[in-house]
Amino acid sequence: MEIDAVYEAGTLYLDERDELLILDQTLLPGERRYIPVKTAQEVWQAIYQLKVRGAPAIGVAAAYGLYVASKNIEENDAGKFCDKVREMSAYLAGARPTAVNLTWALERMEGALNLARAAGVPPQALRQALKEEALAIHREDRQVCFSIAQNGLTLLKKGMGLLTHCNAGALATTGCGTALAPIYLGQARGYGFRVFADETRPLLQGARLTAYELADAGVDVTVICDNMAASVMAQGRIDAVLVGCDRVAANGDAANKIGTLSVALAAKHYGIPFYVCAPTSTLDPACPDGAQIPIEQRDGAEIAQMWYRAPMVAEGAKTYNPAFDVTGHELITALITEKGVLYPPFDRAIAAVLRP
Template identity: 55%
Template sequence: MDQKENIMNYETVALDDQDHSIVIIDQTLLPGRTELIRLRTAQEIWNAIYLLQVRGAPAIGVTAAFGIYLLARQIQMENIDNAGSDFGAFYRQLTQQREYLNSSRPTAVNLSWALNRMDALCRKAGEEEKRSVAEIVELLHQEAAQIKEEDIRVCRAIGENGLTLVKPGDGILTHCNAGQLATCKYGTATAPIYLGEERGYHFHVFADETRPLLQGARLTAYELHSAGVDVTLICDNMSATVMKKGWVNAVFVGCDRVAANGDAANKIGTSVVATVAKRYGIPFYVCAPTSTIDFDTPTGEGINIEQRPAEEVTEMWYKERMAPEGVKVFNPAFDVTDHDLITGIVTEYGIARAPFTESLAQIRRKKEAASV
């Protein structure tokens, strides 16, 4: 595919019903090459999530939902004479596939959230409603499509709420990629930026490069630039400088999991940005779909942080190895930003502020009321 094509014209995650496959942008090749790849098997889906070919909590959740539907269909078609019509056998096989997909990334709660949502629908349809396996597979198909549509609506709502926190011409700093490439549209942290761009706000955005995987450099800077946003790429250790100069009026970041007390896990380095922002009196906002809020985890201490391969630090992106052979490497994919460093958590149901235990619970009640 022509690398000059506008990346904003492609869907991050799509289901091809004719080919029975998930179509994603291989984000490991960006920005040099835009390539769409197809996922059909459990291993292909697992690999795509683990290898970051698809990434960002919302996009991972949508991929997992499409994946469990496709795997359910495969179980039905391959065992049409037994498991294809027997719910018990069908569900046992599907549970194995669900648990396998869930093992690909431990920190992003949307992965387990989407899989659990699909599982709950499956059990209700099979055990309570006594639906046929064919009917259940179609229900899973519809639910996965609904999860994608919800993601688009949620991100736009986050954008509208986030836009109330800034004014035209503001400087905004963001870390990692919480943009369209991490969701199905708009992004989370970038949603206010895109909506502002549509309305003539002309923000000045600073994108941290985000070591070691450079999602800010490869993805955020790429998509914002493609969308015509005024974006400046900076190294991670330059954030204090641009803040001290008065160029940043607000920080917007995404997240992979929010604990009940407001502690938020996001790409490694986020807590550093939050600490520096507090030093210079700059509001720090976490943009979080309510699906990323984990009320079963009281504090950030309970969030399992994924450890990534050492080669991502010592070799990736370099022509030659840039660290001595045998040196020890600590490479956590995420860190946890303490809630006292967070000005507000922007959700689709409003903005939570301290004390977060209370405000997030109120957000939860709003969501429950809306779903009745």
């Protein structure tokens, strides 16, 4: 792959000692440090505390995490071993409720466990089945990212100004990203994109992460405050918007980092294409529409205190901190997946692409 070298070390990986190492994204851009995770509790905390984040990366982390945590199970009975693995899986699934990739990956891991259990193998072989499935999920994520890059680039032209919100790049996956994947491929092919990255309050994923990885790859990137997006569009500097997502409902409604809805509304007003880049593992046919997507509520300290020497919200004032909002399908121009570009009506397109 011509962009396979993007962050080759990866967001996370299983090392030669069979230990899971995760890039702690809470330290970026100032420090690049990998941390070991060995227990289900450590995996849960790494996901919840955003040390690893981005729907695809969360899925891969959970898969590897279930495997490494299973090595702590001292049980010679295969049935009891499986019961404990399922308990761990249910526990990990609660770390980030909005990202459907988390439960998708864990369900795949449980499916591999069930197949191995049906074969009557001992716990050690069951553990090996978990490892092989986690490795497969990891390999597939890298390929999915590249396919999204190829499909997304067909919609873009050289020299375009592109706006993105949050971080849906190499740091949010184990490959070259989702929303940033076409940008990386375009960079490799000389497209010369100009990228505007919303800072993405309150956790600043755009400023800290998107700008970090794009600048490091030599992409022309400019960070803007979230409330500047509409103004930049009005100036004619944006030709298309690319965002990732954590879940797409059956009708095409998409949940992404808080603030995405505002960007979509502004893009609709100015007639700018709004593309959601999503692996098919993010499509949730069991969820009829965006109103049914659970939205994670996070600690208000992220708004009031996290980036300040002293609290920046007046004492006694309340905070409201949903991690995601839902962009209605009517605001979305197309869904860019590894299996192709999906256009409205999204309910039919999603059902068709997920059909066996």
